[in-house]
Amino acid sequence: MIAEIITIGDEILIGQTIDTNSAWLSQELNKLGVRVSRVTTVADEGEEIKKALTEAHSRVDLVIMTGGLGPTNDDITKITLTEYFQDELVLHDEVLEGINSYFTSKGKAMLPMNRDQALLPSEAKIVRNFKGTASGMWFEKQGKVAISMPGVPYEMKHLMVTGFLDMIAEYFETSSVFHFTVMTFGEGESFIADRIQDWERSLAQEDVKLAYLPSLGTVKMRLSAFGEDKSVLEEKVMRKAAELERLIPELVYGYNEETLSEVVGRLLFKNNRTIATAESCTGGYIAHLLTTVPGSSRYYEGSFCTYSYKSKSEILDVDAQMIIDQGAVSQDVVESMANGVFIHFDTDYSIAVSGIAGPEGGTEDKPVGTVWMSVGTKDKLVTKCYHFGRNRKNNIRMTAYTALNELRKQLLEL
Amino acid sequence: MIAEIITIGDEILIGQTIDTNSAWLSQELNKLGVRVSRVTTVADEGEEIKKALTEAHSRVDLVIMTGGLGPTNDDITKITLTEYFQDELVLHDEVLEGINSYFTSKGKAMLPMNRDQALLPSEAKIVRNFKGTASGMWFEKQGKVAISMPGVPYEMKHLMVTGFLDMIAEYFETSSVFHFTVMTFGEGESFIADRIQDWERSLAQEDVKLAYLPSLGTVKMRLSAFGEDKSVLEEKVMRKAAELERLIPELVYGYNEETLSEVVGRLLFKNNRTIATAESCTGGYIAHLLTTVPGSSRYYEGSFCTYSYKSKSEILDVDAQMIIDQGAVSQDVVESMANGVFIHFDTDYSIAVSGIAGPEGGTEDKPVGTVWMSVGTKDKLVTKCYHFGRNRKNNIRMTAYTALNELRKQLLEL
Numbered sequence: 024m025i026a027e028i029i030t031i032g033d034e035i036l037i038g039q040t041i042d043t044n045s046a047w048l049s050q051e052l053n054k055l056g057v058r059v060s061r062v063t064t065v066a067d068e069g070e071e072i073k074k075a076l077t078e079a080h081s082r083v084d085l086v087i088m089t090g091g092l093g094p095t096n097d098d099i100t101k102i103t104l105t106e107y108f109q110d111e112l113v114l115h116d117e118v119l120e121g122i123n124s125y126f127t128s129k130g131k132a133m134l135p136m137n138r139d140q141a142l143l144p145s146e147a148k149i150v151r152n153f154k155g156t157a158s159g160m161w162f163e164k165q166g167k168v169a170i171s172m173p174g175v176p177y178e179m180k181h182l183m184v185t186g187f188l189d190m191i192a193e194y195f196e197t198s199s200v201f202h203f204t205v206m207t208f209g210e211g212e213s214f215i216a217d218r219i220q221d222w223e224r225s226l227a228q229e230d231v232k233l234a235y236l237p238s239l240g241t242v243k244m245r246l247s248a249f250g251e252d253k254s255v256l257e258e259k260v261m262r263k264a265a266e267l268e269r270l271i272p273e274l275v276y277g278y279n280e281e282t283l284s285e286v287v288g289r290l291l292f293k294n295n296r297t298i299a300t301a302e303s304c305t306g307g308y309i310a311h312l313l314t315t316v317p318g319s320s321r322y323y324e325g326s327f328c329t330y331s332y333k334s335k336s337e338i339l340d341v342d343a344q345m346i347i348d349q350g351a352v353s354q355d356v357v358e359s360m361a362n363g364v365f366i367h368f369d370t371d372y373s374i375a376v377s378g379i380a381g382p383e384g385g386t387e388d389k390p391v392g393t394v395w396m397s398v399g400t401k402d403k404l405v406t407k408c409y410h411f412g413r414n415r416k417n418n419i420r421m422t423a424y425t426a427l428n429e430l431r432k433q434l435l436e437l
Numbered sequence: 438m439i440a441e442i443i444t445i446g447d448e449i450l451i452g453q454t455i456d457t458n459s460a461w462l463s464q465e466l467n468k469l470g471v472r473v474s475r476v477t478t479v480a481d482e483g484e485e486i487k488k489a490l491t492e493a494h495s496r497v498d499l500v501i502m503t504g505g506l507g508p509t510n511d512d513i514t515k516i517t518l519t520e521y522f523q524d525e526l527v528l529h530d531e532v533l534e535g536i537n538s539y540f541t542s543k544g545k546a547m548l549p550m551n552r553d554q555a556l557l558p559s560e561a562k563i564v565r566n567f568k569g570t571a572s573g574m575w576f577e578k579q580g581k582v583a584i585s586m587p588g589v590p591y592e593m594k595h596l597m598v599t600g601f602l603d604m605i606a607e608y609f610e611t612s613s614v615f616h617f618t619v620m621t622f623g624e625g626e627s628f629i630a631d632r633i634q635d636w637e638r639s640l641a642q643e644d645v646k647l648a649y650l651p652s653l654g655t656v657k658m659r660l661s662a663f664g665e666d667k668s669v670l671e672e673k674v675m676r677k678a679a680e681l682e683r684l685i686p687e688l689v690y691g692y693n694e695e696t697l698s699e700v701v702g703r704l705l706f707k708n709n710r711t712i713a714t715a716e717s718c719t720g721g722y723i724a725h726l727l728t729t730v731p732g733s734s735r736y737y738e739g740s741f742c743t744y745s746y747k748s749k750s751e752i753l754d755v756d757a758q759m760i761i762d763q764g765a766v767s768q769d770v771v772e773s774m775a776n777g778v779f780i781h782f783d784t785d786y787s788i789a790v791s792g793i794a795g796p797e798g799g800t801e802d803k804p805v806g807t808v809w810m811s812v813g814t815k816d817k818l819v820t821k822c823y824h825f826g827r828n829r830k831n832n833i834r835m836t837a838y839t840a841l842n843e844l845r846k847q848l849l850e851l
Contacts, residue, residue, distance in 0.1 A: 034650045036473045037616065039659060050453030059450045060485070064459070064476035067648075071474070078492075082851050095649050117716045134631045156627070175651065177828075184683030197678060202451065211506045213570070217548045235509050236448045236479075237589060245453060270567030275796040277477055280453075299448075299748075306728025310742045314720025317796050328724045328740035330733075334713075338739065338781055367752055414591075415731055422587070 031090035056197035090174030092157035150186030201256035291322035297370035304378035339363030445504035470611035498707035504588030566602030617672035651730030713782035
């Protein structure tokens with residue numbers, strides 16, 4: 024079973040908004056055995072929308088559309104689709120009541136333009152939206168289906184989960200697909216590919232597909248199989264994934280979109296260990312990554328962000344003379360920062376980083392991208408110097424990921 | 438002048454990667470006066486790529502393609518396009534040398550699969566890639582152009598900036614476009630639309646387009662005009678933007694993708710003021726937002742992330758009995774945290790937040806999403822309680838944005 028997605032919105036075509044809906048939709052459809060073969064983004068223009076829908080329906084039976092359903096005048100999807108399916112708009116009392124109580128719950132009065140959102144095509148199946156005011160619509164014509172939803176991500180997800188996913192599974196016959204992703208950190212894609220050449224060649228005879236998905240510091244390696252019997256697909260993909268992991272054990276940190284902070288959090292919790300951080304160049308980003316994980320209060324105590332010299336010495340008890348002599352970005356200073364964490368937070372583990380994120384602040388012997396990092400326990404701190412790049416945001420992120428990966432290795436005694 | 442973008446990659450169609458390239462490309466093309474009318478994402482399959490390119494070239498003269506140029510076996514764009522344009526691959530010595538020195542600079546030996554990346558179509562114009570190993574290619578056929586670049590964002594940007602943008606401007610005659618975006622925080626799109634109805638109606642007679650772009654807490658309002666004379670477009674868009682700002686002055690925090698932390702940073706620097714933060718539920722996210730801005734060390738001193746009760750009282754000197762009596766999420770505790778910041782960092786401004794980010798930790802009188810926040814100077818702290826939602830990540834973000842917006846208002850004496 025194949026579907027296409029059409030995303031409607033000028034804001035995407037001028038690059039002001041990044042389309043995140045298609046990725047989420049594709050994942051959810053995949054779980055149902057529906058493969059997305061194409062995503063098309065078109066402008067908020069009636070003719071463009073109609074053309075894209077006609078083309079998509081010439082290739083597939085299911086088209087999922089997001090965007091252009093807001094209350095404001097630039098949103099024209101509903102009128103366009105009602106015309107396209109030769110239907111007419113009628114007032115849905117139940118939807119009107121829902122919109123009304125949506126505003127009441129927010130302590131606000133309903134506006135006329137929101138009232139118009141209860142005008143809906145008479146023959147479409149409606150999925151009620153309890154997170155906003157634009158309803159979901161399911162159009163049918165000669166076995167071809169078009170679904171239309173608002174572009175606001177949490178409203179779209181709400182409509183899919185409470186209505187459309189079940190409706191799709193019921194209406195269409197779907198086949199099976201199984202994906203598994205091995206998450207790696209610390210090596211580039213061609214070096215990984217070189218190490219696993221023979222194994223990669225062996226995938227063809229099992230009909231398993233491999234994709235390399237590189238991003239900053241990490242390469243995700245996705246294994247996929249398509250077919251009828253889900254358990255057969257799962258068995259061969261998982262067997263191949265285990266073979267892969269035996270070839271590059273030190274690079275694999277997790278599976279299926281797991282983040283380094285989730286993995287580290289799981290290990291800290293399981294081992295009943297605690298952590299706190301002292302951050303200079305990352306400015307709280309390591310703390311943020313750690314605390315993004317639900318339940319992190321069970322192992323995360325807190326952090327010092329000491330951006331200025333003064334705060335490093337006054338708050339973290341780093342010797343002021345040491346900072347002057349060695350510089351804030353130095354082995355002695357990060358080790359002293361790491362020890363300051365133990366003194367104040369009394370945790371099992373400590374992470375301390377100090378570096379030059381850029382774009383300014385570099386010197387000849389310490390160029391932008393130089394980072395000192397100390398990770399470990401009271402008994403054993405591992406301190407290293409890294410040289411990342413010239414981009415401030417990437418330096419912040421690479422420093423944080425590298426620190427979390429070092430902590431992961433220590434927790435696993437690798 | 439109109440163009441289309443084709444994004445190639447299974448990873449996008451299964452939702453594992455979000456396509457951020459198209460947004461960046463659209464913005465850059467817009468600046469040249471090239472409007473993107475459609476973005477299509479297709480699989481790493483030769484037939485799909487050819488079909489999408491044929492269709493796109495039937496509508497427009499310029500097609501920009503990203504993805505599928507890596508060294509690994511799943512990348513087939515180069516071979517497909519070489520076939521499509523009836524060309525053949527030849528070894529480019531200069532490119533081979535470049536790839537070689539790319540690996541030398543990383544202290545690694547070149548692999549055979551990277552050597553193959555120097556095989557390029559003989560008639561295509563090549564843009565050298567100094568950030569990676571896949572070259573950019575410019576194909577031409579009967580006045581129709583196709584550009585192919587790797588999908589790794591910083592390599593793609595590098596190729597556009599160092600080569601293709603100029604080549605496009607030279608090859609095509611481009612018309613003018615002017616966009617200006619007014620950034621607002623704190624009110625939903627329909628309430629804004631209601632307040633500016635008459636003004637919005639007045640846009641039609643000036644041929645200025647308005648789009649509402651809502652995301653968490655913010656609504657971006659984009660004004661656009663298309664035509665020949667750029668100065669005419671700019672004059673009318675800027676005049677309309679000034680009118681808009683007069684209608685909703687308290688909501689407007691900036692322009693053209695400016696972030697709250699950039700605006701706050703600019704104001705702190707201009708007024709020669711400093712800031713530090715004490716964060717519980719945001720776990721360093723406010724510090725991270727502040728320090729993402731280059732040059733933030735000029736006004737940002739540091740932060741305490743005090744996640745545990747113990748760290749709040751030991752590090753921030755919050756009375757332990759007060760935490761027991763009032764709870765960590767209370768007016769007295771955040772004010773005490775804010776004062777702890779002044780004591781330790783001696784800054785002009787302080788931000789302190791404590792709340793229940795969720796999904797756990799809520800109680801009947803303090804449900805998930807409850808946040809106390811104290812922002813201000815030693816002489817005047819403004820302390821408020823907010824109720825955000827149930828989503829942990831959104832609560833962290835809304836808390837941080839709201840705190841920064843409160844600081845902005847104080848800095849502007851609003």
